[in-house]
Amino acid sequence: xxxxxxNELSQVKKYRRLLIDVYLSAYADIxxxxxxxxxxxxxxxxxxxxxxxxxxxxxxxxxxxxxxxxADPEWLDLDQTKVGEIHELAIAREYQxxxxxxxxxxxxxxxxxxxxxxxxxxWVGVNNHRAIEFYRRKGFVPGPVKGIWQRMYLDLSQVAx
Ligand SMILES: CC(C)(COP(=O)(O)OP(=O)(O)OC[C@H]1O[C@@H](n2cnc3c(N)ncnc32)[C@H](O)[C@@H]1OP(=O)(O)O)[C@@H](O)C(=O)NCCC(=O)NCCS
Numbered sequence: 262x263x264x265x266x267x268n269e270l271s272q273v274k275k276y277r278r279l280l281i282d283v284y285l286s287a288y289a290d291i292x293x294x295x296x297x298x299x300x301x302x303x304x305x306x307x308x309x310x311x312x313x314x315x316x317x318x319x320x321x322x323x324x325x326x327x328x329x330x331x332a333d334p335e336w337l338d339l340d341q342t343k344v345g346e347i348h349e350l351a352i353a354r355e356y357q358x359x360x361x362x363x364x365x366x367x368x369x370x371x372x373x374x375x376x377x378x379x380x381x382x383x384w385v386g387v388n389n390h391r392a393i394e395f396y397r398r399k400g401f402v403p404g405p406v407k408g409i410w411q412r413m414y415l416d417l418s419q420v421a422x
Contacts, residue, residue, distance in 0.1 A: 262327070262361065264368050267317040273310045276319070279326040280306055287328070287351035293409070294386035309349055312336075316372045320352075320361050328352035328361045332369035334376040339405070339412070345373030347383040350392075366399060374417055381415040 267273055273280065281302045288295035296302045309331035310317050316332030328351055336346035347369050352362045373381050383401070385392050387409055396413050404412035 262364060263321045264364060265319050265321060266315065267310065267313075267319055267329075268315055270307075270310060273306060273317070276326060277303065277306075280319075280329060283326055283328055283353045284351050286353040286355070287357075289354060291386060291389055294389055312348065316369060318365055318368050318372075320356075320365055322356055322359075322361065326353070327356035327359075328365055330365040330369045332372050334373055334378070336382070338380075338382055343378070344380050344382045345370075345376060345378030347373075347381060350383075362395060363399070370415065370417070379417050381417060383413055384410040385413055387411045 267276075281299050284295070284302050284306075285297075285299075296305050312333040312335075313331050314334055316334055317329065319329040320327045329349070330347065330351075331349040333346040333348055336344055338344040347366070350362060350365060350369070352365075370381055382404070383396070385396065387406060393403075393411060393413070399415065401413040401415045404414050406412070
């Protein structure tokens with residue numbers, strides 16, 4: 262498995278079709294937490310890239326795009342304090358359970374730590390039990406719930422980098 266930073270919009274454009282395929286595959290069982298049209302997903306991927314400032318990473322498994330993560334080093338939390346935000350972590354269904362998500366999450370957390378963040382935040386669907394359990398095992402703790410979304414936080418001062 263190889264983690265590749267997408268630092269140029271041209272990379273996102275080059276892999277447009279595959280990035281959208283990965284996203285649709287990742288959320289096939291939980292469409293209530295995702296965009297479902299390819300146009301909306303493409304718009305979202307562009308937003309994700311613009312926010313990431315070097316925090317957009319993809320994983321290639323034997324040359325195939327297996328998943329991607331989008332981390333945002335300049336996000337404001339609910340209380341308007343700066344937080345390192347993970348906006349997206351999506352692994353194609355056929356690559357789930359093989360350590361791809363763990364690899365990408367670790368890369369995103371380390372990217373945010375390099376920006377000086379002590380805290381990483383994300384929103385996850387309240388009924389997305391698999392992802393919630395995944396983040397819990399990585400040290401995230403639950404924060405507030407807003408509608409269908411559960412906030413989770415990772416305190417980096419408690420985690421060895
Ligand atoms: C939640 C999600 C990101 C997890 O990614 P994943 O690649 O399936 O996760 P991993 O394989 O790294 O870890 C899951 C478990 O698989 C197991 N596993 C199986 N094979 C493994 C391997 N070769 N290496 C490491 N772990 C492995 C481990 O038990 C691991 O548990 P851990 O958390 O204790 O390490 C992924 O399922 C996904 O994309 N879901 C749909 C989209 C989504 O919900 N995204 C999050 C939105 S906030």
